[in-house]
Amino acid sequence: MVNHKDLHKFSAAGFLISLGIIYGDIGTSPLYVFTAIVNSQPISNILILGGMSCIFWTLTLQTTLKYVVITLQADNKGEGGIFSLFSLVRKKARWLIVPAVVGGCALLADGIITPPITISSAIQGLDIIYKGLPTIYIVVAIITALFLIQQFGTSVVGKAFGPIMVIWFTMMAVLGISYIVQMPGIFKALNPYYAYLLLAHNPNAFIILGAVFLCTTGAEALYSDLGHTGRENIRVSWVYVKTCLVLNYLGQAVWLLQHENLKLGVRNPFYEIMPSWFLIFGIGIATMAAIIASQALISGSFTLISEAVRLNLWPKIKINYPTNQKGQLYIPSVNWLLWAGCLTVVAIFRRSERMESAYGLSITIAMLMTTILVTVYLKRKKYPSYLVYTFFTVYVLIEGTFLASNLAKFVHGGWFTVMIGFLLFSVMWTWHSARKIRNRYIKFVELSDYYEIIKELSEDESVPKFASQLVYLTSANFSSEIESKIIYSILQKQPKRADIYWLVHVDVMDEPHVCDYKVEFLVPGKLIRIDFKLGFRVEQRINILFRKVVEDLVKNGEVDITSKYISLNRHKIVGDFRFIVLEKILSRSHNLSFYEQFTMEYYLILKELSLSEERGFGLDLSFVTVEKVPLLLAEADPVNIKRIQIH
CATH class of the missing domain: 1.20.1740.10 (Amino acid/polyamine transporter I)
Incomplete structure (x- = not known):
């Protein structure tokens, strides 16, 4: 440069x-x-x-x-x-x-x-x-x-x-x-x-x-x-x-x-x-x-x-x-x-x-x-x-x-x-404005609370393996927290067993051409976070950037991505990668002001006309799973329901 x-x-x-x-x-x-x-x-x-x-x-x-x-x-x-x-x-x-x-x-x-x-x-x-x-x-x-x-x-x-x-x-x-x-x-x-x-x-x-x-x-x-x-x-x-x-x-x-x-x-x-x-x-x-x-x-x-x-x-x-x-x-x-x-x-x-x-x-x-x-x-x-x-x-x-x-x-x-x-x-x-409204309702949880269960899930052979390497895009600015929706996706929506879980975060920097990254091993060999620091003029080709980072980590002996399946491991075959993109769906919005409701409706129209998250980040679509999760903008209304006793 x-x-x-x-x-x-x-x-x-x-x-x-x-x-x-x-x-x-x-x-x-x-x-x-x-x-x-x-x-x-x-x-x-x-x-x-x-x-x-x-x-x-x-x-x-x-x-x-x-x-x-x-x-x-x-x-x-x-x-x-x-x-x-x-x-x-x-x-x-x-x-x-x-x-x-x-x-x-x-x-x-x-x-x-x-x-x-x-x-x-x-x-x-x-x-x-x-x-x-x-x-x-x-x-x-x-x-x-x-x-x-x-x-x-x-x-x-x-x-x-x-x-x-x-x-x-x-x-x-x-x-x-x-x-x-x-x-x-x-x-x-x-x-x-x-x-x-x-x-x-x-x-x-x-x-x-x-x-x-x-x-x-x-x-x-x-x-x-x-x-x-x-x-x-x-x-x-x-x-x-x-x-x-x-x-x-x-x-x-x-x-x-x-x-x-x-x-x-x-x-x-x-x-x-x-x-x-x-x-x-x-x-x-x-x-x-x-x-x-x-x-x-x-x-x-x-x-x-x-x-x-x-x-x-x-x-x-x-x-x-x-x-x-x-x-x-x-x-x-x-x-x-x-x-x-x-x-x-x-x-x-x-x-x-x-x-x-x-x-x-x-x-x-x-x-x-x-x-x-x-x-x-x-x-x-x-x-x-x-x-x-x-x-x-x-x-x-x-x-x-x-x-x-x-x-x-x-x-x-x-x-x-x-x-x-x-x-x-x-x-x-x-x-x-819509991004600010959405971020207001994204719930973050302490990631350290889930270290043990993620490690156990990764080793639980009673759960079918979802992918060897499972990658989530996160908007959490700090490595100590994670969106509750990601935890829900891994543990509850469909328990997803993987050899290694990756969290990828993109931070757009004030400098135009900076292209740096840092790696944190949150649970050694099981949970890894990569933070990309990209300038506002750098193309966000996450697929290529992520692959380059993983290659560097493998070369340095910091991570092993060889498949854990016995037949494949014997021949040193690299495990499969799968990206999970969580698409937040607007479900309830009656507690928003008229201006915010109008903003979110306009935003949804623009979103339909724009590239999807996975295309926008340059991900290989053959390795991407899109999960739709509700972005609840209101507490559920109290439900009054009465049980009828059978005599």
Whole structure:
């Protein structure tokens, strides 16, 4: 495994990779930001200079200062992202689960609208060359192809991402400079005074601010992809990326000022600053950049959901690993849900200008949630209180203002991402809450009280042998206790004689990639407990991990798994293994509140749609027995029954 400290060193390869996978979203924002700012207003000097000033200072304060300088410090063993951040601080307060879940859902909702808006913005450049071309069908075809290739992995395509994005950013800088030289005085737009003038005097200031926010929507990806490239590569590459972005925005501003007092109409200043002979090449490069931006959001969504599954915030679902490349995964259910969501966005809004109305609202919420979690992290790291509270106050004010301005988009399409975010939140919150309700009613007993009877049962030949090696998955955090249902399963439901009883416990750690275990011999040669310590990014393949641990124990002479049957023992045949999975069934719930009853009913629906426990833990189904046990959520009602005496 790569040392996470080495990951943070700058390298040419890391620089190229960071350009390819991190900056897709923020790097394609020049396609639509100025179009959204101007909208239907006449082009005016103060609108363009003020808009340019707002863009520059938003990129500086929001992206550079908050994310590149401050948030990248919250490094969880080389990993970033809202769930990695939550894992760093979750022991500080239970309520931190709320901003973590809200932020995660907002990011996923953003992932549904990013591919349609970026690809539509790029493809609509063809309108300039081919008037009346039905670009919507091209957009649908590209989006569908993009989701189809996910199942094969993107490692081969990914190698081309870096060089393509170098071409993209360099092209934007050159195009911007070609117009800046026509009006060098445009650099005065970087003065924050023009931003103040625009926001103080334009009656549409709030709507403009919502449009300006689109320039920083990809900032969250800088932190989410920390584990792929490392801190120094992100920081160095951002200097280059920001320079190219600002130069392109300045070039667009010059073109707009050259068309003062006119209305923009269907024209896009991004394409207008391209020479006509270069237009078809520019559209091609823009389309590739848009596809890369979409790919980054899709991959990010897969990572986010896989982390949520490990942190018990999402139902267990099938996760595939199409390549051996680190971080490469594919989640079929999420892939096709995202695809359906993207096509729904295209069907509802049809053109990128309308999609801008829905874009930005959910990501503002995600950024606010990150601010809350980073504040707790900075306090945990013992930064001076005045700096921590200054950070919190400044960014709550900035992002609160952006949120208020984006709320104006709610009726124009923002409702769609809020609705998607709310549906995702309901799933995460229900799964988390139902687990807490279930755990409240799980009864634990002292395991030491049963040592003797388990030993005797193992040696009692009058009881048919159930399996040579019997394995139970336990949720008991301490080796001194066990669920009463497991004891009931071994001793009473059907007495299960075995040579050795194994208890396996999985503990999801706050670190991302840790993969450790410890073994306790509770009754030597008869009852053994294995505790797996797995990071929240480690696949929980219990079948493989358990086999490896047993092999190590046999190799060290700590356990003998040779069959005890005389005929098999003579030939040193290994005994059979059987996993017992206890599936807890909700049987009585009349003592739950209405909210808890609703939560449990919703949970049962989600459970039906998710992977079973045995599949979720990667167990070989041919060695698994599933036992259904009642999860009694209420004491049985007193029964009044009278015996009739027979005379």
